[in-house]
Amino acid sequence: MASPLKVVILGGGTSGWMCAAALSAILKPGTPSSILDLRLIESADIGTVGVGEATLPHIKEFNDFLGINEAEFMRKTKATFKLGIEFRDWGQVGNSYIHPFGTFGQTLAGVEFQHYWTRAQALGEAASIEDYSYAIQAARGQKFDFPSEDKESIKSTFSYAYHFDAGLYAAFLRDFAEARGLKRTEGKVETVALKPDSGDIASLTLASGEVIEGDLFIDCSGFRGLLIEDHLHAGWEDWSRWLPCDRALAVPSERTDDFPSYTRSTALSAGWQWRIPLQHRTGNGYVYSSAFISDDDAQKALLANLDGAALMDPKPLRFKAGRRKKSWYKNCLTIGLSSGFLEPLESTSIYLVQIAVQTLIALFPSSKPGEPIDDKLADEFNRLIDIEYERVRDFLILHYHANTRTDSALWDYVRHMNVPDSLTHKIEQFKRRGYVKKYRDGLFSPPSWLAVFIGQGVVPHGYDRMADTMDDATVIEKLADMRVRIRANVDAMPDHADFVRDYCFVPPAKVMAEVSK
Structure with a gap:
């Protein structure tokens, strides 16, 4: 050998x-x-x-490939569950949307959901697109349960990741x-x-x-x-001409009673702040561009926006x-x-x-x-x-480029900057007829792009004409049925905090003993 x-x-x-x-x-x-x-x-x-x-659902596949016991892993890493990412103040100040780990609605007669939703919007009969996402409704309600293994069930239309x-x-x-x-x-x-x-x-x-x-x-x-x-x-x-943030400050804070099953990203004047709930603390950070704010002012902004007391001084990072x-x-x-x-x-x-x-x-x-x-x-x-x-790059650039904020120089810059041709093409295809290409290779699937497009005000002017093969009343009825079924099932889910407590919670005294080792 x-x-x-x-x-x-x-x-x-x-x-x-x-x-x-x-x-x-x-x-x-x-x-x-x-x-x-x-x-x-x-x-x-x-x-x-x-x-x-904070992670994406693919990490569960990695852990499963290794043969790791999920509950044990979550106890050892003080993990919580994650159903998506909330973006606050990104499209404009006061706006909030969630990028979910799951689908919007369901395909009807071989046509993707967003085309029926766009058609119903024109009729004045469609609710917010978030109402048709199981993952978003569960996240908004701070709920969690495992997805159903029955692919015919609406409870199978989402996945999950972790905070750890x-x-x-x-x-x-x-x-x-x-x-x-x-x-x-x-x-x-x-x-x-x-x-x-x-x-x-x-x-x-x-x-x-x-x-x-x-x-x-x-x-x-x-x-x-x-x-x-x-x-x-x-x-x-x-790639800093498209993604100009070059510094970050990270700081843990005390855990609060607010225990969401999602990550939060809040746009600030010169970048954005993350909030990640763990079992024993909350992770926070400010990612910012040094061309638009000083390090001292960035630290002041970060500490002023914490939900709990900081547990240490912010840790600075520099990158490109x-x-x-x-x-x-x-x-x-x-x-x-x-x-x-x-x-x-x-x-x-x-x-x-x-x-x-x-x-x-x-x-x-x-x-x-x-x-x-x-x-x-x-x-x-x-x-x-x-x-x-490159495909992750384009998806991140979209968040910055598709903004209508007028409150700071950074947001003006990224809104008007030239973006890669690959992203320009994707934006134009969506604006014209709600089309989102499904990659064979690459990370983000059409529901991810749909969440950011719609969440930040990039609305299609038209839709796939194949969606016109169903009459108005049937389309409206089917969309209403989706909303009702999602709402009823989400209402029956356990609270995220209760689920974590029963499944993998580590008592605070034990957490402190292990962290101090």
């Missing part, structure tokens, strides 16, 4: 440990038949960003990976040796003097990109929106912040880690130790990751 491929992950945090856990689960390093020798290097002296606490402590999640995955054969090395990289013929990474030398050789290196070193940029110079594609020109270059690939950064407006950071890990597993090298890795694997990895980043 050939020797196992040596894979070295540089950096822990959420991205490093998600990668380590997935590779450990499927390739079982350390076992006699494994094709993988896996090691993770991290230094306790180097802090992690650790502010990402990202530091605790990384620690949870570390225990998982180490129990399955991963070798962790505490240390700081001092030098990186490159192969003179190919320019590939040959080895890393730690401050202790230990030399760690590898066939494939995974850079999870954060914004710096210690391997991919400092030594391989893969290059950076700057964009991505590596090549996420996999030579024998090094990047995952997490070393690959790119898109502000956490739609909770995409952990998703982008997850999709990179899953793509790596699908394209895992079959070369023998010491042999060059097939360049075609890197080409395909980069193609797929580029699609993910």
Whole structure:
């Protein structure tokens, strides 16, 4: 049997440990038949960003793939459930809408719901589009229950994600990976040796003097990109002209009685503020553009808008929106912040880690130790990751561009800026006839785009004429029936706080004991 491929992950945090856990689960390093020798290097002296606490429904698929018990995971990470994201003051001051993890209405006679809704609006017979979303109505009522497995039931038309402590999640995955054969090395990289013929990474030398050789290196070193940029110079594609926020302040606050099953994003004068309810505290932060507000004024604005007392001083972060020109270059690939950064407006950071890990597993090298890795694997990895980043980018830009606020310079700038052609095309198609293309690859499905378009006042002028095959009275009757069934079922759901308490709640005394360890 050939020797196992040596894979070295540089950096822990959420991205490093998600990668380590997935590779450990499927390739079982350390076992006699494994094709993988896996090691993770991290230094306790180097802090992690650790502010990402909101996720998308795909994280449940990742945890299920690992075989993780949901209730145990939620107890260990102090997690709560998430049905969507509320956006306050984004389209205009005083406006509020929710991007739900679920559908709007249902397809009728093969035609998507928004076309019937647009038609009914013209007749003066349609309610707010939020009334036709099970996830939104449950979120507005601070309700939660698991979706039905019966695909014919209206209770199956939503999914859910989590709010959790990202530091605790990384620690949870570390225990998982180490129990399955991963070798962790505490240390700081001092030098990186490159192969003179190919320019590939040959080895890393730690401050202790230990030399760690590898066939494939995974850079999870954060914004710096210690391997991919400092030594391989893969290059950076700057997207800050479309996403001008370049700083953030993060601060936890005391948990309040308000315990919603959704994340909140509130637009402020120079950016936006997040609010994420956990079992033991609330996560808060202000993402802002330094071109439009000072750091001191941003901190004052953040602290003035907390729902509970701050538990520590705000933590500052600096970043630039964009991505590596090549996420996999030579024998090094990047995952997490070393690959790119898109502000956490739609909770995409952990998703982008997850999709990179899953793509790596699908394209895992079959070369023998010491042999060059097939360049075609890197080409395909980069193609797929580029699609993910670009489609998330366009979705985030839409939130900024589709605003009618006139209260500050930032909102004037993003409303009038030129946007990517791919986004312009999508906006025009929706305005003309309510059309939203369904991606084969990429994250956000039509209901997500529909939520933001309608929520921020981008309303279609027309609709698919196939929706005219049903008479007015039938359309109105069917829409009314959807609303009634959603309302009746949501009213019967448990409160989110009660559900969490019964399913995975950690008593406050135990929380404090574990956090202080």
